[in-house]
Amino acid sequence: MPKPDDLKLDHVANLARINLTSEEKERFSAQLNDVLAYIEQLNEVNVEGVEPTAHAFPVVNVWAEDIPEPGLSVEDALRNAPEKRDNMVVVPKVVE
Amino acid sequence: MPDQLFNRSISDLSRMLAEGKISSVELMQAVIARTKSVEPRIRAFNSYDEADALAQARASDERRAEARASGNTAFRPLEGIPIGIKDVISVAGQPLTASSQMLANFVSPYDATATVRLKAAGAICWGRLNLDEFAMGSSTENSAFGTTSNPWDLERVPGGSSGGSAAAVSAGEAIATLGSDTGGSIRQPAALCSVVGLKPSYGRVSRYGLIAFASSLDQIGPFARTVEDAATVLGVISGHDPKDSTSLRLEVPDYNRGIAEMARSGRKWKLGIPKEYFGEGLDPEVGAAVQAAIDEYRRLGCEIREVSLPHTKYAVGAYYIIATAECSSNLARFDGVRYGHRSADARDAVDIYFKSRAEGFGAEVKRRIILGTYVLSSGYYDAFYLRAQKVRTLIRRDFLEAYKEVDAIVTPTSPTPAFRKGEKAASPLAMYLNDIYTIGVNLAGLPGISIPCGFTKATPTRVELPVGLQIIGQPFKETELLAIASAYEQRTHWRERLPKL
Numbered sequence: 286m287p288k289p290d291d292l293k294l295d296h297v298a299n300l301a302r303i304n305l306t307s308e309e310k311e312r313f314s315a316q317l318n319d320v321l322a323y324i325e326q327l328n329e330v331n332v333e334g335v336e337p338t339a340h341a342f343p344v345v346n347v348w349a350e351d352i353p354e355p356g357l358s359v360e361d362a363l364r365n366a367p368e369k370r371d372n373m374v375v376v377p378k379v380v381e
Numbered sequence: 382m383p384d385q386l387f388n389r390s391i392s393d394l395s396r397m398l399a400e401g402k403i404s405s406v407e408l409m410q411a412v413i414a415r416t417k418s419v420e421p422r423i424r425a426f427n428s429y430d431e432a433d434a435l436a437q438a439r440a441s442d443e444r445r446a447e448a449r450a451s452g453n454t455a456f457r458p459l460e461g462i463p464i465g466i467k468d469v470i471s472v473a474g475q476p477l478t479a480s481s482q483m484l485a486n487f488v489s490p491y492d493a494t495a496t497v498r499l500k501a502a503g504a505i506c507w508g509r510l511n512l513d514e515f516a517m518g519s520s521t522e523n524s525a526f527g528t529t530s531n532p533w534d535l536e537r538v539p540g541g542s543s544g545g546s547a548a549a550v551s552a553g554e555a556i557a558t559l560g561s562d563t564g565g566s567i568r569q570p571a572a573l574c575s576v577v578g579l580k581p582s583y584g585r586v587s588r589y590g591l592i593a594f595a596s597s598l599d600q601i602g603p604f605a606r607t608v609e610d611a612a613t614v615l616g617v618i619s620g621h622d623p624k625d626s627t628s629l630r631l632e633v634p635d636y637n638r639g640i641a642e643m644a645r646s647g648r649k650w651k652l653g654i655p656k657e658y659f660g661e662g663l664d665p666e667v668g669a670a671v672q673a674a675i676d677e678y679r680r681l682g683c684e685i686r687e688v689s690l691p692h693t694k695y696a697v698g699a700y701y702i703i704a705t706a707e708c709s710s711n712l713a714r715f716d717g718v719r720y721g722h723r724s725a726d727a728r729d730a731v732d733i734y735f736k737s738r739a740e741g742f743g744a745e746v747k748r749r750i751i752l753g754t755y756v757l758s759s760g761y762y763d764a765f766y767l768r769a770q771k772v773r774t775l776i777r778r779d780f781l782e783a784y785k786e787v788d789a790i791v792t793p794t795s796p797t798p799a800f801r802k803g804e805k806a807a808s809p810l811a812m813y814l815n816d817i818y819t820i821g822v823n824l825a826g827l828p829g830i831s832i833p834c835g836f837t838k839a840t841p842t843r844v845e846l847p848v849g850l851q852i853i854g855q856p857f858k859e860t861e862l863l864a865i866a867s868a869y870e871q872r873t874h875w876r877e878r879l880p881k882l
Contacts, residue, residue, distance in 0.1 A: 297751050300758060327695055329695075335775060341777060342584055344627060365721070379730040
């Protein structure tokens, strides 16, 4: 298992799309290194030949009949949009 | 004695409503008055809508009157009962904040399935209850809108993440409530506030309309004053839902009838005591109260056996890999584009993510997203995530192995009673370790309940504080679990003690 020091906070925060302040970086580094050091004990466990569990009970594909049903109205669907115009969500310009 | 309307059980109040001794409007008014009187000290609610609650109560009284007029006295199971709802479960037209700045102004466009079922059972959906932001925490201190106080000592936390749901039942601000439990978020606050809290088996209750934290672990469940009440609410919210493909197609039993039948049959339960749950870190007074409860079961004729869950010490580590991995993925949806907080400073389509998420999420949510992103990132996936999933298999096997010998497992719910606000705020790891007895249950998908089992002794630095007994059941055997809890509850009187507010 990787060492706690391997956590490159700038890189991971970039992957997570979260800007961190320098104060947050310092604090989170120390706190997450504590957690990662604790997690290291999972290395003690012999997991050879053990199947991973993603769900406690097997999850299978669930098929539904393709029958149209009433859904949210446009008004309800856009109700919480930060900015909207003509039944569309407005975002900052993507291309110049 | 709990004789005021706002402190009574669902079963008492349902009887009084059915007999016409009170109306639902009177009950709702009593709960509103109580809430207004204690809420400045407790702060269990993020918001409540008095007019809406009274309108629901009036509608309930009208339904009851109509049913009576047509000679029908078989009322719905929660007819006219005010049920508080954690602010992470949707109620159409009401706020849904997850106690986060990210959703400070969000209004639900639809009902969660659990909400639909409460309404269909006649319940009054009452208020939006505080929690740790996005259900991440064990104290409600991570709420963006303020910490809830423990009704037994206002300087202490009510537990979390469903701290508002537990405190509201304890303080008489709701008759029962809904919470959600990903790693102990129903059972731990129930223990710290001296109420009953039940996490159903994974797949028993639909998660549709519950804001997702860790989808393979999250379950909605009830807080109540009695095991019977918890069983009533569970019966209402359980069942398959086409809108949640992980909800299971299993018949929902009449839990209370099942409990009564098992009590009549005088069944002697075999209860397992896992030695790993009674070691280092357990507060001696919590241990003593739990031991006394085990002795009570022995007096009831139950067979008590020591069992071993050898992978217990790895549960917290595996959990904080799996839960954070799932949360980093689930919370990717909060991008500032379609709903939720959008930074006013966002300059372009990528900047909008970085700034909106930086401003909208609190510290613990950021930490968990970052940890989850890290454990899933290229080169680390096998070492962290895959290994944790394999450890999860072993933890689940431990439980299933123990169930070859015993009907249920009995443990403390939390290693300590309620801790002081701020005590664990600087160390996320210390906070995580508070969930050491509850986390394995979620990893294994099992049902678990916390019931009051006594109080610590008063000391110069600590008033008497509640202790919870956790009972862990076999998959989908909620009736047996509830029957075992009820057998103890019937012989004890912890419910008669109420916080002095």
